[in-house]
Amino acid sequence: MAGARVLDLTSPNGDTLSQTAFCDFQRFLHEHSGITLGDGKRYLVQSRLSQILPETGLGSLDALIEALVRGQLPEKVRSRIIDVMTTNETFWFRDRGHFELLKERLLADLSRQRFRPLRIWSAACSTGQEPYSIAITALEAVREGRLPRANLRIVGTDLSQQVLKTAAGTVYSDLSLSRGLPEAIRQRYFQPHANGWRLKPEVRALVRFQPFNLLKPCTALGRFDLIFCRNVLIYFTPETKRDILQRLAAALEPGGYLFLSSTETLAEPVAALQPLSLRGTWIYQRPA
Incomplete structure (x- = not known):
C-alpha cells in the first residue's frame, strides 16, 4: 500500500x-x-x-x-x-458577445445621445487586452459604417503597476496574440516589433492607463458611459462586492451600461442598476 x-x-x-x-x-x-x-x-x-x-x-x-x-x-x-x-491572465475579446453588442448597438446608440466623446472605463484591465479590444471594436464599427468616427476615451485601471507598464508599452508576443485575437485584426491593427507585435497609433491614441484600487472612491476618475468590470469581483467577499458595485453604479452616467463577465451575476439587486438582456447578453444599465 x-x-x-x-x-x-x-x-x-x-x-x-x-x-x-x-x-x-x-x-x-x-x-x-x-x-x-x-x-x-x-x-x-x-x-x-x-x-x-x-x-x-x-x-x-x-x-x-x-x-x-x-x-x-x-x-x-x-x-x-x-x-x-x-496579476491575472487575460486575453483578447474575452466574452466575445460583449464586443459584438458594443459594436452592433451600444456605441452607436450612446453616440447619438452624447454630444461629446464617450467615456469608457476598463476596471482591473491587467496587461491591456480588454481596453485595447474595446478600442479596436470602436475602430471596426467605424470601418463597417456603424459609427462616423471613434469619438471615445478609454481609461484602463489596475491595482498592479507592473501590468499597467506592460499595457502602456503596447507590445505583445505571438503567444499573447494567439489568445483570442483574430488574424484579420492582427493584420489591421498591429505592426511588427522586435519583441513581437505593437499596436498601431490609432488604437493606442484611444486608451490611457492609471493605477486604481477598486476599494477606493471612484469620484476622482469622473463619470462614464460604459464600465467594464469583468472577472475580478469573484475575488471579493459579498460585502466588498456589493460596495464596489454601488460605487460603479454611481460612476455611470444616466443611461450608461455596466458589463460584468458572462459568468457573474448580481447576488442581490443594486438599486441603481437595471439588468437587461440584449441579444442574449446580460448587462446592467443605470436608468436615464
Whole structure:
C-alpha cells in the first residue's frame, strides 16, 4: 500500500511560511486590495513572496510579512508584493458577445445621445487586452459604417503597476496574440516589433492607463458611459462586492451600461442598476 502523500509547504528558497504569518498576510491583502485568499493558498503565497525576499535583505518570509504589516517596507517593495499577488491572465475579446453588442448597438446608440466623446472605463484591465479590444471594436464599427468616427476615451485601471507598464508599452508576443485575437485584426491593427507585435497609433491614441484600487472612491476618475468590470469581483467577499458595485453604479452616467463577465451575476439587486438582456447578453444599465 502506498504511503500517504505529504504536502510540502517549503518555498522554492527553502523557507517555510508559518500559519501565523500566512493569516497576517491574508488580512493585509484583504485590507489593501479587497482580495480574499482561501486557507489553501499558503503555498501560493510562499512561492510568490519568495521571488521578492532576496530583494529585501530579510532572513525569512515570516520576517518579510511582519515588516509588511508594520509598514516598515519601502513603497517599491510593498507595490511588488501586491503586484505578484494580483496579476491575472487575460486575453483578447474575452466574452466575445460583449464586443459584438458594443459594436452592433451600444456605441452607436450612446453616440447619438452624447454630444461629446464617450467615456469608457476598463476596471482591473491587467496587461491591456480588454481596453485595447474595446478600442479596436470602436475602430471596426467605424470601418463597417456603424459609427462616423471613434469619438471615445478609454481609461484602463489596475491595482498592479507592473501590468499597467506592460499595457502602456503596447507590445505583445505571438503567444499573447494567439489568445483570442483574430488574424484579420492582427493584420489591421498591429505592426511588427522586435519583441513581437505593437499596436498601431490609432488604437493606442484611444486608451490611457492609471493605477486604481477598486476599494477606493471612484469620484476622482469622473463619470462614464460604459464600465467594464469583468472577472475580478469573484475575488471579493459579498460585502466588498456589493460596495464596489454601488460605487460603479454611481460612476455611470444616466443611461450608461455596466458589463460584468458572462459568468457573474448580481447576488442581490443594486438599486441603481437595471439588468437587461440584449441579444442574449446580460448587462446592467443605470436608468436615464
